[in-house]
Amino acid sequence: MKQVPLFIVLLLFCVMNLTPVAWGFLTSIRQPVDAFAVPPKLIFEPTFRFHWEIWVDKGFWRFLINTAIVSIFAVTISVSIGSMAAYALSRLRSRAASGLLFSLLAMRMFPHILLAIPFFVIAQAVNLIDSYPAMIIAIVALNQPFTIWLMRSFLAEVPSELYDSAVMDGCTPWQTFRRVALPIVKPGLWVTVLFSLLLAYNEFLLALVLTRTNTKTLPVAIAEYGAEDITYWSLSAAAAIGIMLPILIFMLFMQRHLVRGMAAGAVKG
Amino acid sequence: MASVTIRDVEKSYSEHAVMHGVNIDIEDGEFVILVGPSGCGKSTLLRMIAGLEDITGGDILIGDTVVNDIEPKARNIAMVFQNYALYPHMTVRENMAFALTLNRTDKAEIARRVARAAEILSLGAFLDRYPKQLSGGQRQRVAMGRAIVRDPQVFLFDEPLSNLDAKLRVQMRTEIKELHQRLKTTTIYVTHDQIEAMTMADRIVVMNDGRIEQIGTPLQLYDTPANLFVAGFIGSPGMNFIEGEIENGWFLTADGIALPTPPGAAAGKVVYGIRPEHLVPDPAGVPVDVTVVEPTGPETDVFGKLGRQPIVAAMREGPPVAAGEKLRLTARVERVHLFDAATGRRLPTGIPGQAA
Numbered sequence: 147m148k149q150v151p152l153f154i155v156l157l158l159f160c161v162m163n164l165t166p167v168a169w170g171f172l173t174s175i176r177q178p179v180d181a182f183a184v185p186p187k188l189i190f191e192p193t194f195r196f197h198w199e200i201w202v203d204k205g206f207w208r209f210l211i212n213t214a215i216v217s218i219f220a221v222t223i224s225v226s227i228g229s230m231a232a233y234a235l236s237r238l239r240s241r242a243a244s245g246l247l248f249s250l251l252a253m254r255m256f257p258h259i260l261l262a263i264p265f266f267v268i269a270q271a272v273n274l275i276d277s278y279p280a281m282i283i284a285i286v287a288l289n290q291p292f293t294i295w296l297m298r299s300f301l302a303e304v305p306s307e308l309y310d311s312a313v314m315d316g317c318t319p320w321q322t323f324r325r326v327a328l329p330i331v332k333p334g335l336w337v338t339v340l341f342s343l344l345l346a347y348n349e350f351l352l353a354l355v356l357t358r359t360n361t362k363t364l365p366v367a368i369a370e371y372g373a374e375d376i377t378y379w380s381l382s383a384a385a386a387i388g389i390m391l392p393i394l395i396f397m398l399f400m401q402r403h404l405v406r407g408m409a410a411g412a413v414k415g
Numbered sequence: 416m417a418s419v420t421i422r423d424v425e426k427s428y429s430e431h432a433v434m435h436g437v438n439i440d441i442e443d444g445e446f447v448i449l450v451g452p453s454g455c456g457k458s459t460l461l462r463m464i465a466g467l468e469d470i471t472g473g474d475i476l477i478g479d480t481v482v483n484d485i486e487p488k489a490r491n492i493a494m495v496f497q498n499y500a501l502y503p504h505m506t507v508r509e510n511m512a513f514a515l516t517l518n519r520t521d522k523a524e525i526a527r528r529v530a531r532a533a534e535i536l537s538l539g540a541f542l543d544r545y546p547k548q549l550s551g552g553q554r555q556r557v558a559m560g561r562a563i564v565r566d567p568q569v570f571l572f573d574e575p576l577s578n579l580d581a582k583l584r585v586q587m588r589t590e591i592k593e594l595h596q597r598l599k600t601t602t603i604y605v606t607h608d609q610i611e612a613m614t615m616a617d618r619i620v621v622m623n624d625g626r627i628e629q630i631g632t633p634l635q636l637y638d639t640p641a642n643l644f645v646a647g648f649i650g651s652p653g654m655n656f657i658e659g660e661i662e663n664g665w666f667l668t669a670d671g672i673a674l675p676t677p678p679g680a681a682a683g684k685v686v687y688g689i690r691p692e693h694l695v696p697d698p699a700g701v702p703v704d705v706t707v708v709e710p711t712g713p714e715t716d717v718f719g720k721l722g723r724q725p726i727v728a729a730m731r732e733g734p735p736v737a738a739g740e741k742l743r744l745t746a747r748v749e750r751v752h753l754f755d756a757a758t759g760r761r762l763p764t765g766i767p768g769q770a771a
Contacts, residue, residue, distance in 0.1 A: 308502065310467050310496065314465060316514055330503060330504055
């Protein structure tokens with residue numbers, strides 16, 4: 147019974163979070179006239195026409211592929227580099243290491259718009275505007291401090307005796323990382339992958355600045371359908387619901403990893 | 416198997432010296448325990464032997480080889496850690512086989528060695544479990560199994576039993592000793608628990624503040640501690656230290672209490688050491704005001720005051736006493752230790768068998 151108030155709070159929280167999603171979904175299956183009718187019309191004829199129109203007729207699947215390419219590369223690169231850097235920083239107890247960590251944090255605090263402009267100038271100078279590498283490099287740069295900090299917090303939990311033990315067993319530094327540290331923080335690694343993926347997948351500002359027609363990503367493409375003309379709103383709602391699905395599926399697959407405890411059994415307790 | 420020689424070994428962190436010229440000769444097959452209070456340098460010394468810490472000065476030899484600059488895996492040693500340090504993502508089998516897998520030992524050979532270690536440690540039923548599915552004692556055995564499969568020249572143990580409950584600790588103590596008797600591998604074992612040291616070791620090295628206080632067999636340390644530190648560290652409850660002076664062949668406290676002294680004791684300020692178990696009831700003895708009585712089963716520890724100085728006696732028999740009563744005790748004179756009040760060193764006595 148004690149849990150009832152908590153339950154109510156969580157329920158309210160869920161309602162607050164799900165309302166826009168439900169609203170978006172309802173908008174996507176109604177005619178614009180019905181969607182924006184005042185008072186709201188509760189009875190209408192649902193249609194998936196807009197979903198079909200946006201993904202197939204308007205060719206949004208191409209933007210999804212662009213987003214996927216950029217996201218997969220950006221996540222793979224930033225999580226690999228992030229894990230290795232975090233491992234080193236979690237084991238070095240020097241002033242330089244903590245200095246580096248805090249400078250990373252400072253970089254994380256830069257507003258994205260502040261970075262977008264130089265990124266644009268640089269990309270233009272090296273002729274990479276509207277190319278995958280430009281987007282991937284920019285997102286990796288943006289995401290790197292975060293992956294390092296997050297991975298480091300997981301790696302810092304690994305008892306140092308395990309590393310001593312690995313050295314005694316004959317591990318090289320790379321083997322200690324690859325065969326001892328990384329498997330132990332695997333749940334944390336998945337969390338880092340998820341957050342990095344969300345950042346890359348949802349990235350709007352950099353994509354707006356760095357992409358044109360060839361490598362345009364979904365968030366930018368959808369935004370273009372939001373104009374004053376309300377006839378577009380059902381289309382952009384359909385796209386928004388669509389953009390959510392891959393992440394939702396990914397989350398469902400990851401659930402097991404996300405909740406699993408870390409390093410249980412390595413040390414007593 | 417091999418001997419281990421520690422020669423003038425020093426350790427400092429930047430300018431701060433924590434170990435000051437330590438010398439130990441460990442024979443092939445010997446079970447040596449490094450014991451001392453926390454911060455005495457015993458674990459650091461073990462880690463230096465393992466190769467996990469650099470050596471600032473001196474040499475460490477395994478067999479005839481100076482290993483100062485040899486990396487841990489090439490030293491042919493295995494170590495058991497306090498927190499077991501089992502890899503949580505590997506099964507018991509994988510944990511035990513890991514070192515062999517890394518150096519690409521033949522698969523059949525790995526299987527044979529793991530099976531042998533599992534048999535020695537009765538772990539056969541647990542080989543496919545993960546560490547978190549095991550009890551503390553089982554984890555400890557896996558940690559030992561991991562050491563055994565490597566068939567090393569030297570076993571190192573770093574406080575392996577301190578995370579276990581009291582009963583299991585006693586059981587594992589016996590298991591480790593049996594293991595050593597069976598494998599006869601040179602073993603260096605670190606503990607802060609003097610009972611572990613006394614019960615398991617061939618020889619004990621008592622360390623304090625980065626120095627060796629005394630090296631000897633358990634009974635040598637018990638019977639003839641070289642100084643006040645060793646005398647106080649070995650034995651539980653600890654040895655009584657009573658301050659006073661020797662005059663005319665008697666030991667006198669400031670309260671005017673007189674205790675018998677061994678023959679040959681020179682006059683002067685001394686610390687009179689007598690173990691609780693060497694105090695016996697005697698109607699003609701000195702009076703002790705009993706403050707606390709602690710029965711342990713086989714004996715009863717009686718805490719009290721001798722004049723103004725605290726004293727504890729371990730009584731095996733005799734009439735029961737209660738707090739608030741007076742008890743007359745005397746020291747078994749052949750068991751009395753005398754220490755120089757200024758230096759804390761053991762003073763020679765005329766008792767046969769007691770070296771100075």
